[in-house]
Amino acid sequence: MRILVNGDLHESTGAGLAALLQQLGYGESIVTTALNGEFVAVAARATTPLRDGDRVEVLAPMQGG
Amino acid sequence: MLQLYAAELHSRLLLGSARYPSPAVLSAAVRAARCEIVTVSLRRESAGERAGQGFWSLIRELGVRVLPNTAGCHSVKEAVTTAHMAREVFGTAWIKLEVIGEDDTLQPDVFALTDAARVLAAEGFEVFPYTTEDLVVAERLLAAGCRVLMPWGAPIGSGRGLNNLFGLKALRAHFPDVPLIIDAGMGVPSHAAQALELGFDAVLVNTAIAEARDPVQMAAAFAQALEAGYAARAAGPIEPRDFAAPSTPLIGTAFRG
Numbered sequence: 001m002r003i004l005v006n007g008d009l010h011e012s013t014g015a016g017l018a019a020l021l022q023q024l025g026y027g028e029s030i031v032t033t034a035l036n037g038e039f040v041a042v043a044a045r046a047t048t049p050l051r052d053g054d055r056v057e058v059l060a061p062m063q064g065g
Numbered sequence: 066m067l068q069l070y071a072a073e074l075h076s077r078l079l080l081g082s083a084r085y086p087s088p089a090v091l092s093a094a095v096r097a098a099r100c101e102i103v104t105v106s107l108r109r110e111s112a113g114e115r116a117g118q119g120f121w122s123l124i125r126e127l128g129v130r131v132l133p134n135t136a137g138c139h140s141v142k143e144a145v146t147t148a149h150m151a152r153e154v155f156g157t158a159w160i161k162l163e164v165i166g167e168d169d170t171l172q173p174d175v176f177a178l179t180d181a182a183r184v185l186a187a188e189g190f191e192v193f194p195y196t197t198e199d200l201v202v203a204e205r206l207l208a209a210g211c212r213v214l215m216p217w218g219a220p221i222g223s224g225r226g227l228n229n230l231f232g233l234k235a236l237r238a239h240f241p242d243v244p245l246i247i248d249a250g251m252g253v254p255s256h257a258a259q260a261l262e263l264g265f266d267a268v269l270v271n272t273a274i275a276e277a278r279d280p281v282q283m284a285a286a287f288a289q290a291l292e293a294g295y296a297a298r299a300a301g302p303i304e305p306r307d308f309a310a311p312s313t314p315l316i317g318t319a320f321r322g
């Protein structure tokens with residue numbers, strides 16, 4: 001299943017969003033996620049399934065004005 | 066004391082956290098400015114680099130309030146989703162709402178801004194909208210649930226100060242009880258002093274401090290200018306006149322009559 005993560009194509013082996021983040025090595029990082037433009041809370045990641053072609057955003061705190 | 070939603074603050078300087086030469090200089094600038102609010106953002110995180118993790122640790126160590134922004138958003142949907150993400154990761158209902166409508170001036174899209182503000186305020190966000198000095202837009206933003214407004218002084222990063230003095234004075238006069246923070250366009254501390262002399266409540270500064278030759282010294286200079294501007298406003302400045310008015314009394318002037 002091909003998933004676009006932060007604009008880059010990845011082959012996902014897991015079943016859902018939480019598994020994808022583990023697979024990509026985010027581990028315990030403080031990140032926040034969106035799926036196809038919609039926010040997905042931490043608590044919902046494990047129960048959020050992915051489909052081929054989905055777009056995932058993984059964002060973290062960054063400098064800003 | 067400056068009140069922004071339920072928060073009471075001593076400092077009238079909000080500091081942007083971008084463009085500093087190093088994290089250490091950012092920390093030193095925050096301390097030199099004695100500021101209590103630092104703006105932050107969200108960006109794509111690489112699992113390999115994890116750049117955001119170190120930054121977030123640094124901000125937490127500073128012990129300041131964070132004001133997350135929606136910088137880079139061009140639509141209501143992008144801004145609302147970014148706000149949801151920011152609330153989760155930063156643990157605050159505050160959101161500096163930016164919806165950009167024009168890329169050369171980074172002018173806000175005030176139509177999308179008011180729509181996004183309405184959605185977010187209804188969801189319990191405490192919205193700080195980055196807007197223009199337009200009175201009608203300000204009315205709409207307040208009606209949408211905003212309790213603070215952030216009009217621009219000049220385009221972001223331009224350093225031009227207060228571009229539209231007439232419009233900004235009208236905004237201040239029209240909304241005497243709404244906290245108004247000048248956001249964007251500051252170049253030098255005198256711009257910030259002028260904003261407070263005109264009755265604005267605070268200013269947000271990023272580039273003018275971060276890109277100064279000595280950001281720490283410039284942060285301290287802005288803090289001093291804001292104190293001076295606030296004191297001057299409280300002291301009641303005189304009105305400008307078109308002609309001279311002698312300050313030395315004329316009665317008893319020698320060689321006359």
